[in-house]
Amino acid sequence: MNTAPHTDPKSRFTAFDLSLFKEGKHYQLYGKLGAHLVSETDAQGVHFAVWAPNAEQVSVVGDFNHWDRTANPMGRRPDDSGIWELFIPDRLEGECYKYYIKGYNGYEVEKGDPYAYAWEEPPRTASRIAHLNYAWQDESWLEKQRRTDIFTVPLKIYETHIGSWKRHNDDPTSFLSYSQLASELPTYCKELGFSHVEFMPVMEHPFYGSWGYQVVGYFAPSSRYGSPQDFMYLVDTLHQHDIGVILDWVPSHFPTDEHGLGYFDGTHLYEHADPKKGFHPDWKSSIFNYDRNEVRSFLISNALFWLEKYHIDGLRVDAVASMLYLDYSRVEGQWIPNKYGGRENLEAIQFLQELNEAVHLYCPRAFTIAEESTAWPRVTAPVQLGGLGFDFKWMMGWMHDTLSYFQKDPLYRRYHQGQLTFSMVYAYSEKFILPLSHDEVVYGKASLLKKMPGDAWQQFANLRLLYAFMYGHPGGKMIYMGAEFGQSHEWKHDDGLSWDESLGAPNRGLVAFIQDLNKLYQTEPAMHVHNYDPAGFEWNAIDDAVNSVISWIRKSDEQDDSLLFVANFTPVVRKNYRIGAPKKGFYSEVLNSDNLKYHGSDVLNDAIIETAPIPYHGRTHSLSLILPPLAVIVLKYQYDE
Structure with missing residues (x-):
C-alpha cells in the first residue's frame, strides 16, 4: 500500500x-x-x-x-x-x-x-472513511413540504429514542437497527395518526446514557444502529409513509472526551478558554465559542448538513436557555457579564439568529424548534424584527402547570383551576408546541400514567382527559413514546418499552383514543388552521371552579366548523349541566373520552342534542348535557330547523 x-x-x-x-x-x-x-x-x-x-x-x-x-x-x-x-x-x-x-x-x-x-x-x-451515496425515493414528500405552510397543518409529534423504542424479542439488551426500525416505526406511527417523528439525538455519542445529548460525531449517525445509508433508509421510509422527521440537535455544549472537540490542537479551539464561559457546571461539558467565526461555520454547516444530506424536516434545538444566559446555572462570581454588563450571551444570540436565517434561506421547507424554558421574548419572531427566528418554541409553562394540576386529587382541583386557564394569557406570544417529552418521565418523576391520581380506572381516565385537553389547546402537540399506550413505569434508556402492557384493555383503549384524537385534529379545520393566532380559540365558560368544569371553543374560518369542548376534571357524573352554545340548533358529540371503546364508563349524550332558548354564559341559547367523569366531550354544530 x-x-x-x-x-x-x-x-x-x-x-x-x-x-x-x-x-x-x-x-x-x-x-x-x-x-x-x-x-x-x-x-x-x-x-x-x-x-x-x-x-x-x-x-x-x-x-x-x-x-x-x-x-x-x-x-x-x-x-x-x-x-x-x-x-x-x-x-x-x-x-x-x-x-x-x-x-x-x-x-x-x-x-x-x-x-x-x-x-x-x-x-x-x-x-x-465513508460516503453518503444513497438513492432517495422521497421526492414527492419533499415537494409537498415545499408547498406546505407548517403553521396551518396539524403538527402531531411522536418523540422517540432509537435505542429504547423496542429491543429484539430474544435479546432485550439488543438494539433494533435503523433498518429494522424502518420496518416497524413508520407503519406504527401511520396507524396512530402522527405527522412527525422526533428523534432524540442520533449523532455519534460516546456515552449511551447521555441519550445522545453529549455529541462527539456531529456529522455521523450513531454506528450503534447501522451505517449512514441505513439511517437514510429510515428517514426515506418514514417520508414514504407521509411522516416527517425532526432531529434533536445540540449546539449548546459537547463532552470533554479526549478524542472529541475539546482542546483540539493544544488550544481551546472550539470552546471558550475561560471555564466561566467555556464549561457547563451541570453537564460537565464544554461550551462552544460562538464568538469564533470558524465555530459558527462548523455548527451552521452541521445543521444544514442534516437537512440537506439526510432530508431531515426539522431541528429541535436543545437547551437554548443555557445558551442565552451567561449566568445559566451559575452563582455570582462564576460568570462573566457581557460588554454591557448584562447576563445575555450576545454571541449566542447572534449565532441563533444566523442559524435560523441560514435554515430558512437554504432549506425553506424545514423548520426549527427551540427548547427554551424561560420568558425570553420573541423566540419565534423573525430576526429582522429582533427575534431569534425559530419557527416554534416548546410551551414549558403549559406543561408544568398542566401536569401540576393533573397530579392533584380531583377533590382539590377546584382551588387550582387557574393552572389550566393561565396558559391562554400568553398562548400567542410565541408559536408554541405543547410538549409531554422524555424529560417528564425519568429520574423518579414517574410515567404520565402513574402521575395521575386515583385507582387504575381513574388514572387512565385522567390520562385520556389530559390528552384531550392538550389536543383542544392551541399549539402543536408532542408526546413521548410509551405514553400513547399508558406505560406504567418511567422510561429507562437501557430497556425497550413495555410492549406487553400495550395489550391490556385500558391500554388498547388509550391507543384507540390517541388514534381518534389525531384523526379529529387532522380532519377538523377548527383544530388546526388557527393554531397560532387568537382567531382559533375562545373561552366559553371558566367560572365553575367548584365543579372543576371548563368549556372552550376552537374555531376555523367557517362558523359551522367550530367545536365546543366541555371538560369535567372530577370523577363525578354531572347531569343536566347547562352550557352556553355558540349557535342555536342541533349538536352532536364528535368525541367523548369516556366512550366504552376507550375503556371509559360510556356516559354519553344523545346522538343529537338541541339547544334551548335559555341564555347562558353570555349566549342566547344553551345546551343541557351530561358530563361524564374525568372526561372531555367535543360537540359540533350539525344543523338548525
Missing part, C-alpha cells in the same frame, strides 16, 4: 471557500473539511482536511498505516486558514482513522475527525 503523501493534495478549497470560512459564513463545510473519497479518471483515494491552526504537526493515522504517526504527514495550507490537507491515493473506504496532532506547547493527541461521516461503534473512538 502506498502511504506516501501525494504531491498534489487536490485541495477542495477555493479562495472563496476560505474567505467564507474565516468570516463564519461557510455553511457547507461538510463538503470541504473531513475525509472525502475521490474517484476520478486520474486519481482514486481520499482527501483529508482538518482545521488545527495552532498545531505544529498533523498527520493521518489509521488501520491503513498501522497507526504510524510518521507515515502520512499532512501539509499546512500556505495561507492563514489553519487548515491542514493530505491526499492519499488508495481505496480506503471503511477504514478507521484519526488525526495525530502535536501542538506547539508539546501537547500530543489523536483526535477523531470533527467532520467524519461515520465513526466506530462506541466504546471505540476512531472515525471511519
Whole structure:
C-alpha cells in the first residue's frame, strides 16, 4: 500500500471557500473539511482536511498505516486558514482513522475527525472513511413540504429514542437497527395518526446514557444502529409513509472526551478558554465559542448538513436557555457579564439568529424548534424584527402547570383551576408546541400514567382527559413514546418499552383514543388552521371552579366548523349541566373520552342534542348535557330547523 503523501493534495478549497470560512459564513463545510473519497479518471483515494491552526504537526493515522504517526504527514495550507490537507491515493473506504496532532506547547493527541461521516461503534473512538451515496425515493414528500405552510397543518409529534423504542424479542439488551426500525416505526406511527417523528439525538455519542445529548460525531449517525445509508433508509421510509422527521440537535455544549472537540490542537479551539464561559457546571461539558467565526461555520454547516444530506424536516434545538444566559446555572462570581454588563450571551444570540436565517434561506421547507424554558421574548419572531427566528418554541409553562394540576386529587382541583386557564394569557406570544417529552418521565418523576391520581380506572381516565385537553389547546402537540399506550413505569434508556402492557384493555383503549384524537385534529379545520393566532380559540365558560368544569371553543374560518369542548376534571357524573352554545340548533358529540371503546364508563349524550332558548354564559341559547367523569366531550354544530 502506498502511504506516501501525494504531491498534489487536490485541495477542495477555493479562495472563496476560505474567505467564507474565516468570516463564519461557510455553511457547507461538510463538503470541504473531513475525509472525502475521490474517484476520478486520474486519481482514486481520499482527501483529508482538518482545521488545527495552532498545531505544529498533523498527520493521518489509521488501520491503513498501522497507526504510524510518521507515515502520512499532512501539509499546512500556505495561507492563514489553519487548515491542514493530505491526499492519499488508495481505496480506503471503511477504514478507521484519526488525526495525530502535536501542538506547539508539546501537547500530543489523536483526535477523531470533527467532520467524519461515520465513526466506530462506541466504546471505540476512531472515525471511519465513508460516503453518503444513497438513492432517495422521497421526492414527492419533499415537494409537498415545499408547498406546505407548517403553521396551518396539524403538527402531531411522536418523540422517540432509537435505542429504547423496542429491543429484539430474544435479546432485550439488543438494539433494533435503523433498518429494522424502518420496518416497524413508520407503519406504527401511520396507524396512530402522527405527522412527525422526533428523534432524540442520533449523532455519534460516546456515552449511551447521555441519550445522545453529549455529541462527539456531529456529522455521523450513531454506528450503534447501522451505517449512514441505513439511517437514510429510515428517514426515506418514514417520508414514504407521509411522516416527517425532526432531529434533536445540540449546539449548546459537547463532552470533554479526549478524542472529541475539546482542546483540539493544544488550544481551546472550539470552546471558550475561560471555564466561566467555556464549561457547563451541570453537564460537565464544554461550551462552544460562538464568538469564533470558524465555530459558527462548523455548527451552521452541521445543521444544514442534516437537512440537506439526510432530508431531515426539522431541528429541535436543545437547551437554548443555557445558551442565552451567561449566568445559566451559575452563582455570582462564576460568570462573566457581557460588554454591557448584562447576563445575555450576545454571541449566542447572534449565532441563533444566523442559524435560523441560514435554515430558512437554504432549506425553506424545514423548520426549527427551540427548547427554551424561560420568558425570553420573541423566540419565534423573525430576526429582522429582533427575534431569534425559530419557527416554534416548546410551551414549558403549559406543561408544568398542566401536569401540576393533573397530579392533584380531583377533590382539590377546584382551588387550582387557574393552572389550566393561565396558559391562554400568553398562548400567542410565541408559536408554541405543547410538549409531554422524555424529560417528564425519568429520574423518579414517574410515567404520565402513574402521575395521575386515583385507582387504575381513574388514572387512565385522567390520562385520556389530559390528552384531550392538550389536543383542544392551541399549539402543536408532542408526546413521548410509551405514553400513547399508558406505560406504567418511567422510561429507562437501557430497556425497550413495555410492549406487553400495550395489550391490556385500558391500554388498547388509550391507543384507540390517541388514534381518534389525531384523526379529529387532522380532519377538523377548527383544530388546526388557527393554531397560532387568537382567531382559533375562545373561552366559553371558566367560572365553575367548584365543579372543576371548563368549556372552550376552537374555531376555523367557517362558523359551522367550530367545536365546543366541555371538560369535567372530577370523577363525578354531572347531569343536566347547562352550557352556553355558540349557535342555536342541533349538536352532536364528535368525541367523548369516556366512550366504552376507550375503556371509559360510556356516559354519553344523545346522538343529537338541541339547544334551548335559555341564555347562558353570555349566549342566547344553551345546551343541557351530561358530563361524564374525568372526561372531555367535543360537540359540533350539525344543523338548525
